[in-house]
Amino acid sequence: MAKVKIQVNGREVEVDEGLNLIEAARIAGVEVPHFCYHPGLGVDGNCRQCLVEIDGIPKLQIACNSFVKDGLAFRTDTERVTRMQAGVLEFLFLNHPLDCPICDQSGECLLQDYYISNGKYESRLDTDKRHKRKAVPVGPRVMLDAERCVLCSRCVRFCDKVTGTGEMRIVNRGNRAEITTYPDRPLENDYSLCTVDVCPVGALTSKDFRFRKRVWHLQSAKSLCTGCSRGCNVYMEHEGGKVYRYRPRENMHVNDFWMCDPGRLTYTPLNDERLDVAIVTGEERTLPESIEQVGTWINIAVASGQSDSVAVLVSPQSSTETLYAAKRFAKDILGGARIGGGNVRPAGVQDEILRRADANPNSKGLEMLGLSADPAAVLSAGGTVLLVIDDDPLGMNPDLAGAFGKFEHVVYLGSNENATSAKAEIALPITPHSECDGTFVNFEGRVQRFWKALTPRGDSLWSPTIMGRIAEFTGQEFGWKSVRDLWADLQKTEDAFAAIDYASLGEVGAAAGSGQPASASAE
Ligand code: SF4
Ligand code: SF4
Ligand code: FES
Incomplete structure (x- = not known):
């Protein structure tokens, strides 16, 4: 132009x-x-x-x-x-209620902001305000406060132009005009919470977020949704070590301005049922003694020439960094352990807007690292040690229990307590994507960064660090101190990533294999 x-x-x-x-x-x-x-x-x-x-x-x-x-x-x-x-x-x-102290939009409301910058007039009102409906559930995830509405029609246009579902309408005239839904058609499309984002005032609020936190207490980090292989860009908003919400972050290469409702609510495992200490046969243990036990088993396998008795089950839920560390661990530290993994999650809904059926954020990264494999095939031969990294393969597919039973020792590296951590002899806590830097590769091959938002919970450590500490028991080491060190190695050894420089990923990512770094930030 x-x-x-x-x-x-x-x-x-x-x-x-x-x-x-x-x-x-x-x-x-x-x-x-x-x-x-x-x-x-x-x-x-x-x-x-x-x-x-x-x-x-x-x-x-x-x-x-x-x-x-x-x-x-x-x-x-x-x-x-x-x-x-x-x-x-x-x-x-004129008819806007004085709700600011109890309005969820307070602190991020355009009406408030503009009054301070361009308003500041003396009130001339000497009549009652017109009252309209308050706290009306207009759908399963959205509440309406009609008297706060400024009739901008953004929500109407979102449902008409973006989802094509047309649930929102403005009815009546003059000061009786009001935003509403049809009586038999609630606002329940899969992107309904985007109406809350576009609403410039507190007329539409999220049922999930309402009254949970004043927004000026929240801190915001740039991150990614892990709900499917689209990899929508988000702001991860948190306070006191807890994530409170995701909001879509503009990236015109990936998600424009939007994200879906199911993806928006995928933040809860970052807070709940966390595995934040090492567990050995059902008892809490210190991380160093637990790692030592795993390192001893691995060293015995290496020293006795039985590296192929070790299997590493990886997951498309993992970051590129975790997958690369696992690959190096299996191939270089162990000298030939079986490694691979694939989707264990049921297919989700795919639509024409953003949602992808693949419920994993990094299936493409797994494929680009040559690690895609049927989980059952990785496990089938059994052996001495099984390292399971991320996700919950046993919870998702209980049929794998028999294959797990073919190993003398099962070790789990994960961020949450689940059926797999319960089955493991040793479970080691690793940081989820809220607590470390890293990348996922979306279904189109776009490598995208997420940024560390929170201090690692409990004893959790970055998974490449834990794998490095286990490796030390074999007398070897990775030598990575940071994600940038790891990427320097990754670029040298993995052709699919050779053209991608971590420092050039920026806020909007880069297309793998294109050799083209990201264009300027879309924000
Ligand atoms: S986006 Fe908000 S202010 Fe605008 S019409 Fe819809 S409810 Fe009213
Ligand atoms: S489309 Fe996928 S990546 Fe985007 S918000 Fe939904 S689940 Fe998350
Ligand atoms: S008339 Fe210009 S933003 Fe509404």
């Missing part, structure tokens, strides 16, 4: 021709207040909050529906613009 020069509040900036003035102002570091415009839903022009003054045009214009051309100059900071924006706000606040 051609670049053109424009002036925003007297400052010259270069932007793409055809951009609307809200986006152009953003590039100049200026926020134009707006409710109805959303980059994923387009222009509707109904709220009139985005008025700006464009040189050469006598009347104020809405920035969302005005577009950049070379030489255009506009201002957002004149007395006329400020007065008109305050006027629109006063109109919106």
